[in-house]
Amino acid sequence: MIQRIFHIIKKDLVLDTRSRFSILAGLLYLVTITFVIFKLFGDISGPTRIGVFWIVLLFTSVNLVSDSFGHAGSRRMWNQYQLYEATEILAAKLLFNFAKVFAAGLFLLLLFRVFSNESLVNPPLFIGTLALAILGIITTMTLTSSLTVYAKNQSGLLSILAIPLLLPILLISMKVSLVSERMFFDTAINSNLLMLFGIDMILLVMSLIFISITWKS
Amino acid sequence: MKNWYKYLSVLLMIYVIIAGFLIPLKPGIQSFSPSKITIDPDKSSYLKIKTYNTHFQDAQQNKVWLKLPNDQLLRDEKVTILSQNELEVSFYIPSTLPDFNPQQDALTLIVENEIDGYTFYPDAVRVNDVSGLMTNRNEYHDISKINQVESFKFPYRHILHETIRNTFFHVAIWFAMFILLIYSCYHSLVYLRSKSLVSDKKSASATTVALVFGIAGILTGSMWAKYTWGTFWTTDIKLNMSATAMLVYCAYWFLRASVSDIDTRARLSAVYNLFSFVTLMILVMVIPRFTDSLHPGNGGNPALGGEDLDNTLRAVFYPAIIGYTLIGFWISNIYFRYLTLKEKVELI
Secondary structure: OHHHHHHHHHHHHHHHHHOHHHHHHHHHHHHHHHHHHHHHHOOOOOHHHHHHHHHHHHHHHHHHHOOOOOOOOOHHHHHHHHHOOHHHHHHHHHHHHHHHHHHHHHHHHHHHHHHHOOOOOOHHHHHHHHHHHHHHHHHHHHHHHHHHHHOOOHHHHHHHHHHHHHHHHHHHHHHHHHHHOOOOOOOOHHHHHHHHHHHHHHHHHHHHHHHHHHHOO | OOOHHHHHHHHHHHHHHHHHHHOOEOOEEEEEEOOEEOOOOOOOEEEEEEEEOOOOOOOOOOEEEEEOOOOEEEEOOEEEEEEOOEEEEEEOOOOOOOOOOOOOOOEEEEEEEOOOEEEEEEEEEEEOOOOOOOOOOOOOEEHHHOOOOOOOOEOOOOOOHHHHHHHHOHHHHHHHHHHHHHHHHHHHHHHHHHOOHHHHHHHHHHHHHHHHHHHHHHHHHHHHHHHHOOOOOOOOHHHHHHHHHHHHHHHHHHHHHHOOOHHHHHHHHHHHHHHHHHHHHHHHHHHHHOOOOOOOOOOOOOOOOOOOOOHHHHHHHHHHHHHHHHHHHHHHHHHHHHHHHHHHHHHO
């Protein structure tokens, strides 16, 4: 099974790297959006910078995850439909999307570092939160993108379906990242991280249950 | 009787509207001045008190008391009635009060007569410290001297005033909305097990009515917020949580609208309904950890079942919840029949 999962990931990776522009375009997208933000805000600091970081990450992940299941009736979809179990496809997509969005998040962090000239106060805590938050975000988005496969306006629908559901994750990760940047003081940071992890697990279990319903019926 | 719940819901709603609007509020003290008394040992201190729903002119024995922290009472010297809801009162306050610390304690103001019973304003009057003067011509009374008048009236609460009646609409609508959402989730589960389109339509119609109830809840809550908190929309976290819930269920409708195949639509919307319900439950549990809310039950505000919801309110509030829930089921039943007919027409 694990071999089959890695087979899907390998295939997705090949597809992505074959059109080399898509990766470069993704990087350029992040550079452009960060540049525009720092131009518009001028001097952006404090909690606003952290908030903007999470929002940019949110929309980046919408872009990256939205087409993870292809279009209904496309040949690629039918191919996967016949070859693999739904849970295998979900696991592969989750791993692949997680790697993509996490890489984008780290790159975004680097861009914010360059533009704002402020380094992270507690990098392990911030990056750990980033990983947990991205896990929750991509789990929700991957499941909802499997819902939008049959719909007309895919990425628009994905945003309105997924973003309200991401509010708890974003609230917790915003708070934890403010604490990690010493802008807010809270002693219960471990319980917040534990809660974020718990939410991720609930979302993962729900996705694994529901994907077999949405993907194959 | 086949449609018993419809008759019951109509009866309950008529009861809620009549009782909810017509039962008067208990009397209460709106304002008084001054809020701080400087004691002059030779003169009496005056207080002007404005009240709500009292009958000073009709009553024979209007009394005003000041309650000390040790539950002893100081009686007024003279009460001058200005109108039904306004009076002026003079006190002789001794400079040394027993068990009283002028820096921390304040006197509770109690207004009483034989028609309205008593009403009080806790920790109302502060007294300036004048040490060294020892005059004690006052006698203190026991708290049992205040007479109580039993009446079936809604409690008077500061800031809330008459808007306390919104409990029967705003809060009851939210309760009914949650019951409808749980019912909708139950039918989503039934659909996923049985693949029967009847359950899908039942779930969709219940969600739609819940969405309408949610919007009604936001509107009534918004008006209430304008009166009590000063703005139509606050950053209060419960408000924004309910707004999130509305966004999710609007998205649910967009999902249904953008998928044309009936079975696929039923399958996807059932999954999204369950998924979003669980996520909203997470939100309900997560959010109280972050900010205090202005709503009862958060940040030290008393919740339902505390002193905010006394028995007179309960007598209308619980029927209101049942009434709204039954009406919700009624509307969702009609909408379900409409959806069924529409499907039949489309098939022809």
